[in-house]
Structures are given as C-alpha cells and as structure tokens.
Amino acid sequence: MEVLIVLLVVVAVLAVLALAMAVKIVKQYEQGVLFRFGRLVGTRDPGLRFIIPFVDVLHRVSLRIVTMPIQSQGIITRDNVSVDVSAVAYFRVTDAVKSVIAVENVHAAINQIAQTTLRKVVGQHTLDETLSETDRINLDIREILDVATVEWGVQVTLVELKDIQLPDTMKRAMARQAEAEREKRAKIINAEGESLAAAALGDASDTMMAHPLALQLRNLQSLVEIAVDKNSTVVFPAPLMSTIGELGSFLARETAAATLSPAPPADLTKTIPGPTPNGVPESV
Structure with missing residues (x-):
C-alpha cells in the first residue's frame, strides 16, 4: 500500500512537471x-x-522596436581626416520565422553590419559633409542596412549619428576658420555701413549746398546738443569753407579793381612840407 502511494505521488509530480x-x-x-x-x-x-x-x-x-547603440568607430574621411563617429540604430522584427531561421543571433548580426556600414558611408564623405549633411548620411546608412537585413526578417526604421569626435588640431583649425569668417563678416558689415553713411552724407551736403541756411541751422542744433552739459566750454568755429570762399571772392574783386583803375599823375604844385626857418611850410 505504501509503495502504491509513493508511486501515485511520483506520477502526480511528473504530471505537474510535464504540465508546467x-x-x-x-x-x-x-x-x-x-x-x-x-x-x-x-x-x-x-x-x-x-x-x-x-x-x-x-x-x-x-516584435518591439529595439534601440541598438553603435559603438564609436575610428574613420578616415575622404579628405584624410581621422574622426571617431558613434551612432544609434532602431530596428524591429517583421518576420519572426526568418529572424530565427535565417540568422543565428539577429541582434549581434545587425550590430556588426551597422558598424561596417557606418565606416563605409562616412568614409565616402569629407569632414565638412559629415558635419553638415548628417541627414543624408543617416538615410544612406538606413537604406544599406534595410537591403542587408530584409532577408533576416528585420526592418531598420531609423539610424542617427550620435557623436562626432574631432582631433584637437582640427578643432583649433576650425576655431580659427570660424573666427576669420566672423571677422570677414564684421568687415563687410562695417564697409556697408560706411558706404550707406557716405551716401547719406552726400545727400545731406547736396541739400545744404542748395539751402545755405541749412548748414547754419545744423550748427545751431549741434550747439544745442552740446550745451546740455553745462560744465563744458564750447568753441564753435565759423564755417571754414564759406569763410575761405568769401575771402577768395574779396581778393579777386580787389585785384580786378586794382588792374582796371590807372594810377593818378603826380601834382607838381602840391605843397611838400619841409623845414623852414620860420616854421611855415614851403610851396614848390
């Protein structure tokens, strides 16, 4: 009887294990x-x-979307600059049967092919293209991965470059280039400002030449602006160019008058004062 009970217990345990x-x-x-x-x-x-x-x-x-970081890769760009680029890829399994039968470990396979594709695509671009055209590089990497992983029942939904590490020498060179670019823009803006100011001053001078009193009014306005500070002494000169012009006109008139009028003849009967014994002027 006891043997039967033990046998039933063993059978029950095995049944439970088999059911589990x-x-x-x-x-x-x-x-x-x-x-x-x-x-x-x-x-x-x-x-x-x-x-x-x-x-x-x-x-x-x-079947969920898997986030897979692509470790940093040492890459030489097309213009022979060494950079370290890391990225991140998002993929999901669309065919469970293929993901089990076609490849042994789908995650490891995608990780390896993503690294090689990253090196291949970035190496075909220059440094400037890598820094400025990341969207096109991401699209190229995703398209290549899609072609390679379609037989594994996997779809790569997104690839993004995460970090780009540059050598210190290249960082300093790019910093100098950026400073030179900013200085160039500053000089161009300054030159454009000077050109606009010169044009405005030319228009103002034409207006003042047409209206002479405008210069005097401008001088008075400047005097009012300076006179706000009562602790300063203001020396306000006369308009230099107009003064020189008036002086030149005066000299020209005097020279013309002296040239046109002859000198009067000498009067022999003119009394020339001279010393006399009586102190009376002597007539000649």
Whole structure:
C-alpha cells in the first residue's frame, strides 16, 4: 500500500512537471516560433499555448522596436581626416520565422553590419559633409542596412549619428576658420555701413549746398546738443569753407579793381612840407 502511494505521488509530480513544461505564455508584443523534432511547425500568436514536452521547442521573438547603440568607430574621411563617429540604430522584427531561421543571433548580426556600414558611408564623405549633411548620411546608412537585413526578417526604421569626435588640431583649425569668417563678416558689415553713411552724407551736403541756411541751422542744433552739459566750454568755429570762399571772392574783386583803375599823375604844385626857418611850410 505504501509503495502504491509513493508511486501515485511520483506520477502526480511528473504530471505537474510535464504540465508546467507544456504550458507556454506568449506575450502581446511577442510571437512564438514552434519547432517539433527540429522541424518548423509554424508560429503561435500571443496568449496561453500548449506544447508537447521534450518534443516541441517554442522560440519567443519580440516584435518591439529595439534601440541598438553603435559603438564609436575610428574613420578616415575622404579628405584624410581621422574622426571617431558613434551612432544609434532602431530596428524591429517583421518576420519572426526568418529572424530565427535565417540568422543565428539577429541582434549581434545587425550590430556588426551597422558598424561596417557606418565606416563605409562616412568614409565616402569629407569632414565638412559629415558635419553638415548628417541627414543624408543617416538615410544612406538606413537604406544599406534595410537591403542587408530584409532577408533576416528585420526592418531598420531609423539610424542617427550620435557623436562626432574631432582631433584637437582640427578643432583649433576650425576655431580659427570660424573666427576669420566672423571677422570677414564684421568687415563687410562695417564697409556697408560706411558706404550707406557716405551716401547719406552726400545727400545731406547736396541739400545744404542748395539751402545755405541749412548748414547754419545744423550748427545751431549741434550747439544745442552740446550745451546740455553745462560744465563744458564750447568753441564753435565759423564755417571754414564759406569763410575761405568769401575771402577768395574779396581778393579777386580787389585785384580786378586794382588792374582796371590807372594810377593818378603826380601834382607838381602840391605843397611838400619841409623845414623852414620860420616854421611855415614851403610851396614848390
């Protein structure tokens, strides 16, 4: 009797273990791939699933988007500049059967091909293109990965360059280039300002030449602005150019008058004062 009870207990334990091994749960974001005696049977949808212990093997494959960092790669660009570039890739499994049968470890395979593709694509561009055209480089990498991983049942949804490390010498050279570019823009802006100011001053001078009193009014306005500070002494000169012009006109008139009028003849009967004994001027 005791032997029978022990046998029943052993059978019950084995039944419980077999039931535990036969029951499988496939989560909502997963899909099961079932093998029976090593041969593919099919897929299993999410939910509670039963398999035959020691006969069936169920592989659960996640269908969620996977974030995979691509470690930094030492790359030489097309213009022979050494840079370290790291990126990040996003992919998801679209065919669970292919992801299990076509490749041994889909995550390791995608990681390796992503590294080689990153080196290949970045090496075809110059440093300036790598820094400024990251969107085009990301698209090229994703397209190459899609072609390579379609046979694995994987779709690469996005690839982004994450970090670009430059040598210290290149950083200093780029800093000097940026400073020179800013100085060039500053000089161009200064020259444009001088040109506009000169044009405005030319228009103002034409207006003042047409209206002479405008210069005097401007001088008075400047005097009012300076006179706000009562602690300063203001020396306000007369308009220099107008003064020189008036002086030149005066000298020209005097010279013309002296040239046109002859000198008067000498009067012999003119009384020339001279010393006399009586102190009376002597007539000649």
